[in-house]
Amino acid sequence: MVVEKNVPLQGCNTFGIAARAHTLVRVRAPQDVQDVLADPLLARSPKFVLGGGSNIVLTGDVEPLVLKMEIRGMRLLEETDRGWIVEAGAGEAWHDAVAWTLAHGWPGLENLALIPGTVGAAPVQNIGAYGVELQDRFHSLRAVDLDTGATFELDASQCAFGYRDSVFKHRSPAAGGFGLAGRAIITHVRFWLSKDWRPELGYLDLEKKREESGIQQPSAQQIFEWVCEVRRAKLPDPAVVGNAGSFFKNPTVTPEQCQDIIAREPKVVHYVLPDGRFKLAAGWLIDACGWRGKSVGKAGVYDRQALVLVNRGTPEASVTGGEVMTLARAIQTSVYERFGIRLEPEPVVV
Known part of the structure; x- marks a missing residue:
């Protein structure tokens, strides 16, 4: 069990937010967790599990004991x-x-x-x-x-x-x-x-790739490459531009709600679900409210995909979790006022 004190977490979250863990344990085997629980001091501490840090917004230093997951294989x-x-x-x-x-x-x-x-x-x-x-x-x-x-x-x-x-x-x-x-x-x-594998090509981006390539029966490896191309074209690399991926969940609505929105906004991107409800594209809703490319402090909306919030600071003067959440709340308010839909954030706020 490796126990570290006052550990910087800026490199442990993909948003690149500067924060520190008061105490961090590197979990490299299940036994490390059991050793933590056998330690009288560590066992009593509240605990926070940290993986790749791709789905969190740190709003300050982390006081709970951080269990940094590093089990490989x-x-x-x-x-x-x-x-x-x-x-x-x-x-x-x-x-x-x-x-x-x-x-x-x-x-x-x-x-x-x-x-x-x-x-x-x-x-x-x-x-x-x-x-x-x-x-x-x-x-x-x-x-x-x-x-x-x-x-x-x-x-x-x-x-x-x-x-x-x-x-x-x-x-x-x-x-x-x-x-x-x-x-x-x-x-x-x-x-x-x-072993009874079938390609999943129901999304428009993948259908476009199939049409462009002329490959009617793509392999799994071909789909993998198409998905990588689409994601790289739309989403920023966290190693270059700090972000937590898609910041909001795509909201689901009833058929009646969907028809009401379509009547007002015919171009709204929507998908029917197996249960008859509809999923709306949160990125489209945010874009329609004019947020693409906008900023609040050092927190911004990515100019290629409005669903992604980004770090417009520097490693030395990073965005803060407070700035990110202020921007997120402003977006939620705009979408609710225009569409009557409450967007729900995906990341965990710490």
Whole structure:
């Protein structure tokens, strides 16, 4: 167990916000978590799990004990006539895990290419892109109980996946909720990759790529490359421009609400969901309110994709979490006043 004090976190969050952890433990094996819980001082401290820092906004120094997830390793756990079960350590970079599975001939995760963050954060957020969500490829996970130190496993039904949601984002039953927020740390994630693979090409960007290329039956590797091209064209590289990816969830509305908005805004981007509701493109709503390219202090709206908020500061004079949240609240107000829709942020605010 490696314990560090007064650790700078600017390089540990993709927004590049300057902050420090009072105490940080590098978790490189499940035993490190159990060692924390066996330490009389550390065990009593509130805890904050940090993966790749791609989905957080730091509004100040972090006083809870930071558990920095660094468990690595990827392996084929099992192969059957129907597919493969692949396991990855929670500290692996998500995109690297996607590329690794494809390199071994196990398709299924290609639509989720280039999503920032670590494998362990993927089930928490139920990450998704271009018609695929993690829950569609999820098998199970392993975690450690932060109260008892016991290890346990959860399958998909026990994770209670929803749109950018899971059991890990809700309070415990003792606190009036039903979830595992603050009660567990994920150490390994397993994926079910079917041998009956079919390309997922339902999104307009991928259809355009297919038309441009003339490839009617793309391979998983081809889709992976298309997704990377689309994301790089639309989204800033966090290594160059600090950001937390898509800042707001795409809102869902009833058919009646959607028709009302279409009557006023015929060009609104919308998609029908299996349950009959409609998903609206949050980026389009924000753009329609005139926010693209605007700034509040050192926090800005990306000029190529209004769904992304960016750091317009420098490493020496970075954006603050307060500036980011001030901009986010101003955007929420604008969208609500024009469309009657409340946008919900994706990142965790610390």
